[in-house]
Amino acid sequence: MKTTLKLGLAMAVTMGLSGAALAQTKEIRVLLANHPYGEVLKAAIPQFEQQSGIKVNVESLQESQLTTKLTTEFATNSSSVDVFMTRPLQDGKLFAKNKWYEPLGGYDFSDYPANTVSIVTYDGQPNIVPLVTEWQVLFYRKDLLEAAGLKVPTNFDELTAAAEKLNTGGLAGFASRGKGAAAVTQLSTFVYNFGGNYLDKGVAVFDSKEAVDGIRYYGKLVGSYGPRGVTSMSWENILPLFQAGRIAMWTDASVFYGQLTDPAKSSLGADKIGIANVPAGPKANSPFYVTSWGIAMASQSKKKDLAKTFLEWATSKELAAKAMEANITMARTSVWEDKAVTAKVDPGLVETRAFVAKNGNPSDRPFMSAVGEARDLIGEIIIESINTKGESPQIDQMAKDRAVKVNTLLRDTGEYGQ
Amino acid sequence: MTQNSYTDSNIRWIYPLPAILFVALLMVFPVLYTTYISLTNWTLTSGTAPSFIGLSNYGQVLLEPRFLQALWRTFVFTFSAVAVEAVLGVAAALLLNRVFVGRSVVKLLLLLPLVATPVAVGIVFNLFYDPTIGLANYVLESLGLPGSSWISHADTVLFSLVLVDVWQWTPMITLIVLAGLASLSDEPAEAARIDGANEWQIIRLITLPMVMPVIVTAVILRLIDALKTFDIIFAMTGGGPGYASETLNLIGYKYSFEYFRMGQAAVILMVLFLIVLACSVAITRLGKRIER
Numbered sequence: 208m209k210t211t212l213k214l215g216l217a218m219a220v221t222m223g224l225s226g227a228a229l230a231q232t233k234e235i236r237v238l239l240a241n242h243p244y245g246e247v248l249k250a251a252i253p254q255f256e257q258q259s260g261i262k263v264n265v266e267s268l269q270e271s272q273l274t275t276k277l278t279t280e281f282a283t284n285s286s287s288v289d290v291f292m293t294r295p296l297q298d299g300k301l302f303a304k305n306k307w308y309e310p311l312g313g314y315d316f317s318d319y320p321a322n323t324v325s326i327v328t329y330d331g332q333p334n335i336v337p338l339v340t341e342w343q344v345l346f347y348r349k350d351l352l353e354a355a356g357l358k359v360p361t362n363f364d365e366l367t368a369a370a371e372k373l374n375t376g377g378l379a380g381f382a383s384r385g386k387g388a389a390a391v392t393q394l395s396t397f398v399y400n401f402g403g404n405y406l407d408k409g410v411a412v413f414d415s416k417e418a419v420d421g422i423r424y425y426g427k428l429v430g431s432y433g434p435r436g437v438t439s440m441s442w443e444n445i446l447p448l449f450q451a452g453r454i455a456m457w458t459d460a461s462v463f464y465g466q467l468t469d470p471a472k473s474s475l476g477a478d479k480i481g482i483a484n485v486p487a488g489p490k491a492n493s494p495f496y497v498t499s500w501g502i503a504m505a506s507q508s509k510k511k512d513l514a515k516t517f518l519e520w521a522t523s524k525e526l527a528a529k530a531m532e533a534n535i536t537m538a539r540t541s542v543w544e545d546k547a548v549t550a551k552v553d554p555g556l557v558e559t560r561a562f563v564a565k566n567g568n569p570s571d572r573p574f575m576s577a578v579g580e581a582r583d584l585i586g587e588i589i590i591e592s593i594n595t596k597g598e599s600p601q602i603d604q605m606a607k608d609r610a611v612k613v614n615t616l617l618r619d620t621g622e623y624g625q
Numbered sequence: 626m627t628q629n630s631y632t633d634s635n636i637r638w639i640y641p642l643p644a645i646l647f648v649a650l651l652m653v654f655p656v657l658y659t660t661y662i663s664l665t666n667w668t669l670t671s672g673t674a675p676s677f678i679g680l681s682n683y684g685q686v687l688l689e690p691r692f693l694q695a696l697w698r699t700f701v702f703t704f705s706a707v708a709v710e711a712v713l714g715v716a717a718a719l720l721l722n723r724v725f726v727g728r729s730v731v732k733l734l735l736l737l738p739l740v741a742t743p744v745a746v747g748i749v750f751n752l753f754y755d756p757t758i759g760l761a762n763y764v765l766e767s768l769g770l771p772g773s774s775w776i777s778h779a780d781t782v783l784f785s786l787v788l789v790d791v792w793q794w795t796p797m798i799t800l801i802v803l804a805g806l807a808s809l810s811d812e813p814a815e816a817a818r819i820d821g822a823n824e825w826q827i828i829r830l831i832t833l834p835m836v837m838p839v840i841v842t843a844v845i846l847r848l849i850d851a852l853k854t855f856d857i858i859f860a861m862t863g864g865g866p867g868y869a870s871e872t873l874n875l876i877g878y879k880y881s882f883e884y885f886r887m888g889q890a891a892v893i894l895m896v897l898f899l900i901v902l903a904c905s906v907a908i909t910r911l912g913k914r915i916e917r
Contacts, residue, residue: 256794271883274882275882278669278885279882279883282669299671301669301885304670304671304672305672305774306670321720332806346703380756386865386866387865387866387867408869432754434757434773434777435756435757435772435774435777436755436757436775436776436777436866437777438777438866439776439777439782439862439865439866439869440777444755447758448758451758453757455760562770576670576671576672577670577884577885579879579883579884579885580883580884583883586867587867590866590867616670619670619673620670620671621671621672
């Protein structure tokens with residue numbers, strides 16, 4: 208009798224414990240980027256927790272720190288991350304090659320443009336759900352252009368002329384990123400519009416005449432009319448200068464439009480700020496139009512069912528529509544076709560997006576595993592070009608030399624010619 | 626009983642055991658592991674498992690011009706920063722060693738840069754150094770002087786970073802030397818004064834030689850620390866423009882977390898480790914010589 212009692216007690220305790228353990232496992236760890244969409248998710252997560260009964264532990268990190276943290280955790284096989292935000296063009300190949308993404312065979316990708324899905328597909332299976340897109344645009348000061356009697360430039364000749372005319376003592380006529388590796392993405396449209404490219408079928412081609420012409424032109428514009436010290440400037444340095452009224456025209460990603468026109472963050476006033484397509488080049492008119500952020504499941508996750516539930520919620524059409532209201536440009540096609548949604552989005556974004564959706568290039572950098580190193584190598588040429596206003600006789604040789612180095616990287620990682 | 630005698634006879638091993646284990650786990654293991662990694666071809670971008678390749682990483686990295694430049698830059702940064710800090714720090718200590726009104730307030734103010742978070746310092750100085758809207762150029766230009774590019778140009782970036790390091794760490798030398806000065810007896814200086822020595826002679830021939838062991842210790846401590854500087858440079862320039870402010874620590878970070886060349890990054894960090902180790906050995910040797 209006593210033994211039975213003890214046994215029963217022991218069983219009860221064990222069951223109780225395992226019950227508690229089960230309740231505890233309805234918990235996932237999610238890594239988000241410090242990005243407006245990350246904020247949208249964070250604000251909505253309590254609601255998700257209530258509906259699903261899954262507790263979500265969120266960590267937010269700055270983009271490069273996010274990559275570093277994920278890489279370290281995954282490479283050492285010690286990760287407890289279930290779902291994470293990721294940059295398809297920056298992390299994609301590296302993470303896919305190391306099999307850190309869980310393939311998303313069962314996910315419905317029909318609401319995403321085909322070329323967007325192809326960028327996140329590895330070994331025949333999509334690995335990432337695209338979240339946010341961005342494209343290159345020209346931000347300009349309506350008041351300054353008008354005062355100078357200038358139209359919004361539509362080709363590179365007009366752009367040069369406008370930059371020259373607007374460039375006076377305290378005002379930079381034109382700005383774009385000059386900080387080596389960070390400038391590679393913003394240079395891409397200029398290279399494309401001159402008829403060049405970074406890679407072609409897994410081979411470095413940025414030493415072609417077209418690409419070098421693009422690099423020289425970028426250097427001439429930024430070097431002659433850019434703010435002082437531009438070779439150490441990325442968007443985080445240019446944005447405050449533009450907001451302070453020290454820059455007349457600026458090419459960068461569409462994502463900054465919201466901050467520029469936000470009265471709380473800019474003293475200029477939204478009515479003075481215009482947005483337009485990047486001017487056409489001599490050979491093409493094809494700005495980058497990329498999936499800047501996506502979300503993925505970790506292959507090391509031990510709670511894939513819960514992770515999948517979260518992923519489907521985090522990429523739902525409802526949340527996408529909500530994010531669009533905050534001028535976050537989402538990847539889903541349907542939200543751009545829904546008039547009720549686009550009515551709440553800034554018309555400048557709707558117009559420029561309509562253009563790039565037809566004419567855009569789906570990459571803004573050399574798309575390869577060793578992208579960080581390749582960007583630094585191309586960055587060296589950009590800095591030389593800016594420092595010499597595109598005149599340096601060394602640029603051609605540098606481009607050839609760096610292309611050889613990038614090809615070596617491609618060979619080392621088994622991606623050459625692919 | 627037997628156990629007790631075992632404990633008794635081995636007590637000199639048992640007591641320090643936790644400390645030894647701690648050091649082994651937290652210091653010796655990482656060094657050995659880094660050494661091992663430096664002998665493998667571990668790169669994440671290849672997606673293949675690491676294999677042992679002997680010393681070939683060393684051959685590659687040590688001859689790489691970018692590495693050699695970073696090595697040279699590490700020394701330039703460290704020695705110029707510490708030299709300025711030593712001169713200014715000792716001078717400030719000598720001044721503060723005199724009795725004057727507001728001395729404790731000045732001492733307190735001196736502490737502030739020391740306790741500031743390096744990344745915050747970096748962000749503030751970045752604003753300060755901005756060539757277009759920064760305070761530094763505003764001041765220069767309103768004095769009729771030409772503005773500088775500060776951290777935005779390869780020629781001035783290292784100098785600008787040295788300035789920040791000097792601003793933050795000179796007080797440390799001052800405080801250590803000040804403590805040393807406080808422990809000195811006044812008698813030799815008094816005697817010299819009676820014999821007709823002037824203030825400069827007293828400082829040069831009596832005070833400084835007496836406080837020299839403390840100065841040397843402070844400088845070497847600072848040297849070890851400056852060699853390893855990472856936070857300020859990372860926060861302010863990330864090694865740029867181009868590679869113009871890359872030190873060994875920065876290039877080590879880039880190789881591991883941006884290029885994912887773990888094996889080669891380990892080589893860079895081993896070199897830095899050996900340099901710092903050499904400095905540490907120097908400080909202990911010097912300490913012993915001064916004691917004698």
